Amino acid sequence: MSDFIVPPPGLVPDAPQPAEPERTVRVPDRVPEFRPATPVVPPVPSVPPSAAGVPHVRRPGPRTAWRLRSEGGDGFTVSGRVVVGRDPRAADAAAGARPVALDDPARSLSKTHALLEVVDDRLLATDLGSTNGVRIWPEGEDPIELESGRPTSVPEGAVLLLGDVALLVDRAPDATV
Known part of the structure; x- marks a missing residue:
């Protein structure tokens, strides 16, 4: 016989089962159909030969615009500075940036999620301390997680x-802005 008193069944509720943590970041294994039908190849600028051995200095010219499109075809163009998120506030992140609100039914975006900007014809992305991060997934490679606050091409x-x-x-078609 045991020294412990065992209560009758149902008198003491069972201990609650620990809840499984909710994961809000859902990255697909791959995005196979998510490529443009015809690749856009930007023209290669010709550099005039230097005169009398003096190196050619590249003058600032028109910047390239970049197009970002969702799988559903919605999108926007970046030719300067753009702040994206659920309800972005450019003043909070980057003065003079254009705010672009993105549709996100899963609410995985922060209100002010990332800064996108064109610098020297390159598109740079900067994570603005978002909850679920910013990743760049080059074609044929693994995704790269961006470090918050560090611009990445x-x-x-x-x-x-x-x-x-x-x-x-x-690149946006005919992308001179």
């Missing part, structure tokens, strides 16, 4: 993952 043809929102990155 996004290659043409890559998929930019902002939380659960995937955007295909390419």
Whole structure:
């Protein structure tokens, strides 16, 4: 016989089972159909030969615009500075940036999630301390997690993952702004 008193069944409720942590970041294994039908190849600028051995100095010219499109075809163009998120506030992140609100039914985007900007004809993405991060997924490679606050170049043809929102990155047609 035991020294312990055992209560009758049902008198003491069972201990609650620990809840499994909810994962809000859902990255697909791959995005196979998410490529442009025809690749956009930007023209290669010709550099005039230098005169009398003096090196050619590149003058500032028109910047390239970049197009970001969702799998559903919605998108926007970046030719300067753009702050993206559920309800972005450019004043909070980057003065003079254009705010672009993205549709995110899963609410995986932060209100002010990332800064996208064109610098020297390159598209740079900066995670603005978002909850679910920013990843760059170059075609044929593994996704790269961005360090918060550090601008990172996004290659043409890559998929930019902002939380659960995937955007295909390419140069905008006739992209001189």
